[in-house]
Amino acid sequence: MIELGGAQESANTGDLIKDVTEENFMADVVEASMEVPVIVDFWATWCGPCKTLGPMLETAVTKAKGAVKMAKIDVDQNQRLAQALAQQGLPLQSIPTVVAFVQGRPVDMFQGAVPASEIDAFIAKAIEAGGGDSSGGLDDAVAAAEEMLAEGAAEDAQQTFAAILQEEPHHAAAYAGLVRTYLAMDQLDQAEAALNGAPVEISKAPELEAVHAQIELAKQAAGVGPVAELTATVEAEPDNHQARLDLAKALHASGDVAGAVDQLLELFRRDREWNDGAAKAQLLTIFEALDAKDPVALSGRRKLSSMIFA
Structure with missing residues (x-):
């Protein structure tokens, strides 16, 4: 487990996930949700989808390391509770039904x-609604790895990013950081392979779009000529x-x-139209590779905007 400032200690699974009945609903759901969000899974033994969803919920709740709890309610064994909640507006006619209490x-x-x-997005939203940190402290670890990378310790940063991804494979910032460690070590092929292996759920995340642009720019750098010679050519032939x-590619490199x-x-x-708008395309690639700010x-x-709309 990543243990940097702000990370939460792993909570005991028995405290996080409980079977709840009418007798302890108030204590383990309503009152407990005053401290941390409680995800309530309404299920039944005969429900096929429940058997798939339940373990996935438990995995996601455990991964949150105490930032959220889970209550499992068998609607057949707790019919009076289910009816009472339905009367209060919860649509429990169909199961599984999952409700976040805050x-x-x-x-x-x-x-x-x-x-x-x-499920991860649902739990993250519940944690944020409760005023918590849905990252589970991993953002602190990402910041530390970014600092390592900025200081030139690419291998150390790579190990940290990899450890973060072991805990949260869909952490887009950590995945992008991992790819950039390969770029920092001039391992372009490995960087491209790592990017291509990103989970589909985050493949269009802004962080990965940015690192894709960085890879494209790194590829271009391999074939550019000397800055001094190109500068002289441009000065002598302004319309070349x-x-x-x-x-421009050489300067960026x-x-x-x-x-x-x-x-x-x-x-x-x-x-602006030369070579199918090459200048604009290259500018947008550079902007994509940079931080938005x-x-x-x-x-x-x-x-660029002022020129386009002039």
């Missing part, structure tokens, strides 16, 4: 068997669009992202 009242629900990703595009953006904006100004991205997007 601060003593139901705040969300779903019916039927659903994928694990939807290919040379200007190559210069050398770490001069702002310079690359300036050259691409100039290329767009001179001929990066000053270069903010300024570049603003300048």
Whole structure:
């Protein structure tokens, strides 16, 4: 288990998941939900989907490490309780029905068997509704790994990102961080393979879209020419669009992202349609690879927009 500041201690499973009856419903659901959200699984022994959903719920609740609890209610054994709750507005005619209780009242629900990703999202929403941290402290571990990567300790960062993903395979920020450790170690093929292996549930997450753009830019860097020679060519031939595009790629590869953006904006100004809009496409790739709040991205997007709508 990742043990960095803010991570919760693993709770005893017996305290997290309980069989609840009419006698202890008030204590183990209503009163307990005043402290942490309680996910109530209404099920029956004859219900096929219940047999699939129940273990998935238990796994997700256990993974939350005490940020949420679970109550299991057999509707056949607790018919009077089920009827009373139905009279109060809970639609329990169909099972399985799963209800999230926060601060003593139901705040969300779903019916039927659903994928694990939807269960995780449901529980995260319940935890947030209760004022908790649905990340289970893993965001602190991601921040620590990012700091390692920024300081040049790519291997240490890689180990930390991998450990986070063992606990939460769908943590998009950790997965993107893992891919970037390969880029930091100039292991482009491994970075691309890792990205291609991302779970489908997070494959379109902004963090992975950004690292995809970073990989594309890294591929381009392998074939660019010397900055000095390309600069001289562009100065001598201002309308040599290919040379200007190559210069922008070379500048980006050398770490001069702002310079690359300036050259691409100039290329767009001179001929926005050249090479099927290559200048705009390259700009968007660079912006995608940067943090949304990066000053270069903010300024570049603003300048590009003003040119488009001028």
